[in-house]
Amino acid sequence: MNKSDKPKPDREARRQALLERLGVDFPRCLLCGEDDPRVLERHHLAGRTYGMETVIMCANDHRKLSDDQKDHPDALAAELSPIEKAARFLLGLADFFCDLAETLREYANGLLLAAMNCPAPWGSGPTLEGATS
Ligand SMILES: [Zn+2]
Numbered sequence: 843m844n845k846s847d848k849p850k851p852d853r854e855a856r857r858q859a860l861l862e863r864l865g866v867d868f869p870r871c872l873l874c875g876e877d878d879p880r881v882l883e884r885h886h887l888a889g890r891t892y893g894m895e896t897v898i899m900c901a902n903d904h905r906k907l908s909d910d911q912k913d914h915p916d917a918l919a920a921e922l923s924p925i926e927k928a929a930r931f932l933l934g935l936a937d938f939f940c941d942l943a944e945t946l947r948e949y950a951n952g953l954l955l956a957a958m959n960c961p962a963p964w965g966s967g968p969t970l971e972g973a974t975s
Contacts, residue, residue, distance in 0.1 A: 869898045872938075873945050876900035887934035889914070893927055903941065910937040 851859065860879040861867060870877045884896040885904045889911045899907065914933050918926050 864898055866898070871900035871903055872897050873903045873941055874900055876903075887938065888927070888930035889934065891917070892922060892930035893934075895931060897938070907934075907937055907941065910940075 857879060860882070861869065864879060864882055864884065868877070869879055869882045871882060876882065881901045882898050883901055883904045885899040885907055886893060887895050887897060889908075911934065914930065
């Protein structure tokens with residue numbers, strides 16, 4: 843049987859293959875909440891060269907964090923020491939938390955805007971002018 847004789851996997855089979863690759867049944871980007879497995883990937887927190895710990899990210903957030911890793915210092919030696927491995931992991935976590943802080947700030951500002959534009963059923967809230975009644 844040559845390659846072209848194989849039946850093409852249907853949408854559900856492709857979805858199952860993606861879920862299997864991600865290793866979870868309900869994947870979600872840790873930064874933006876994207877849950878379409880077609881655009882989710884595993885990001886190596888320390889960088890693929892320095893550690894195997896991964897988190898699920900959407901392609902956009904994965905690309906941004908991988909680009910951040912290009913600003914990390916070059917390898918200290920040909921052989922990775924446990925201390926350098928830990929340091930690389932912490933640098934990756936720091937990048938992740940910086941992006942997470944920005945996401946949380948955007949969510950908070952969105953909620954504040956929504957709160958200003960919707961009368962609160964539980965009592966009076968801030969108004970567009972910023973005054974409370
Ligand atoms: Zn994302």
